[in-house]
Amino acid sequence: AQTVTQSQPEMSVQEAETVTLSCTYDTSESDYYLFWYKQPPSRQMILVIRQEAYKQQNATENRFSVNFQKAAKSFSLKISDSQLGDAAMYFCAYIPSYGKLTFGQGTILTVHP
Amino acid sequence: EPEVTQTPSHQVTQMGQEVILRCVPISNHLYFYWYRQILGQKVEFLVSFYNNEISEKSEIFDDQFSVERPDGSNFTLKIRSTKLEDSAMYFCASRGLDGTNTQYFGPGTRLTVL
Numbered sequence: 741a742q743t744v745t746q747s748q749p750e751m752s753v754q755e756a757e758t759v760t761l762s763c764t765y766d767t768s769e770s771d772y773y774l775f776w777y778k779q780p781p782s783r784q785m786i787l788v789i790r791q792e793a794y795k796q797q798n799a800t801e802n803r804f805s806v807n808f809q810k811a812a813k814s815f816s817l818k819i820s821d822s823q824l825g826d827a828a829m830y831f832c833a834y835i836p837s838y839g840k841l842t843f844g845q846g847t848i849l850t851v852h853p
Numbered sequence: 854e855p856e857v858t859q860t861p862s863h864q865v866t867q868m869g870q871e872v873i874l875r876c877v878p879i880s881n882h883l884y885f886y887w888y889r890q891i892l893g894q895k896v897e898f899l900v901s902f903y904n905n906e907i908s909e910k911s912e913i914f915d916d917q918f919s920v921e922r923p924d925g926s927n928f929t930l931k932i933r934s935t936k937l938e939d940s941a942m943y944f945c946a947s948r949g950l951d952g953t954n955t956q957y958f959g960p961g962t963r964l965t966v967l
Contacts, residue, residue, distance in 0.1 A: 773954045783942055785896070785958035792953070831896060835954055840886065840898040840909060841946075 742767045744834050746844035753822045754852050760807075761817045761847050763832030772836045774808065774815045779829040779846070788830070791815065819849075827851045855879045857959035859945050865965045869934050874962045876928045876945030884948040885928045886956060887920065889913065891941045899943075902928065935966045 743766045753759035765774070776788040791799045791808050799806050803823075807816045819826055832844040858877045866872050878885050887899040900910045902920055919931045928947075932939055942963050946956040 775955070777958075782960070783890075783963075784960045785944060785946075787955065787957065790953060790955055833896075835956075837954070840901055840911075841888070841896075841956060842898070843896040845895045 742769075742834055742836070742842045744832055744842050744844040746830075746832055746847050748847045749845070750848045750850070752850040752852060753819070755822055755824060757822055758818060758820045759822055759849065761819075761830050761832075761849065763815045763817070763844055765813050765815065765832070765834045765842075767813070767834065767836070769836045772834060774806075775833045775835070775841070776804070776806070776817045777831045777833060777843075778826075779831060780827075785831075789817065822851050824851050824853060857945055857947055857957055859943075859959035859962050861962060862960065863963045863965070865967065866935055868937055868966055872932050872935055872964065874930045874932075874943050874945075874964070876930075876947075876959055877926050878928055878945065878947030879949065879957060880926070882947035882949045882957075884908075884956075885920075885922070886946040886948070887930045888944040888946065888958075889941045890944065890961075891938075896944065899930070932964075935964075937966050940964055940966045 745764045772793045774791045778786045789801045803820045805818045829846045831846050833841045835841045860875045885902040890896045900914045901908045917933045942961045944961045945959040948956045
C-alpha cells in the first residue's frame with residue numbers, strides 16, 4: 741500500500757523568508773503523480789503544485805517550487821518570499837496512474853510578520 | 854474558472870438520522886470522489902465513481918454510505934443512519950481527462966452529528 745509521510749507537524753517562517761516542507765512517500769509504482777494542497781482555516785483544499793513522476797524537471801508555480809527526488813521518494817515544497825496568506829495546513833498527496841489520492845498527515849505553517 | 858461546489862456548507866443532525874451531502878462537479882469531469890477529514894486528522898478517501906458506478910471504495914465506506922449521480926450535474930453522498938464518529942468535513946472532488954490526474958476539491962461540508 742502506498743503511504744505518504746510528512747515528518748514536520750508544524751513549521752514557522754518569517755514573512756519574506758523561505759521555508760521548505762518535507763514529504764516522503766512509499767510506492768512500488770513507476771508512474772504516479774504528487775501534489776501539494778493548501779488548507780487554510782476555511783478548510784477548503786486548494787491545489788498548490790503538481791509533479792508528474794516521469795518528469796525530471798521540478799515543478800514551479802510562482803513562489804512555490806518542489807524538489808522531487810524520485811530515487812529517494814522525496815517531494816519537498818519550497819515557499820519563497822513567504823506571505824501572511826501562506827499560513828495554512830499543507831498536505832502532500834500521492835496518486836498512481838489510476839486511483840485515489842493518499843494524503844500525508846499535514847504540516848501546519850505559521851508565518852510571522 | 855470552473856469549480857466544484859458543495860451544499861450545504863454545514864449540516865447538523867441527530868444520531869441515527871439520514872443525511873445527504875450534495876456536490877456539483879466541474880461540468881466536463883468524468884471522475885468523482887468523496888473524501889473525509891475528521892477534525893485534526895488527515896484527509897481519507899471514501900469512494901470513487903465513474904461511468905455511473907463505484908470504481909473503488911475504502912473500508913470506511915460501509916453499508917451506511919451510498920453515492921449517486923441522480924442527474925447530469927449532481928453527485929451525492931448519503932449516510933443512512935449517522936453515528937457520532939461520522940462528524941467530519943466531507944470533501945467532494947472531480948477529475949477530468951486532461952492527463953494530469955489532478956483532482957479538484959469543493960469547499961467541503963462540515964457534518965456535525967449530535
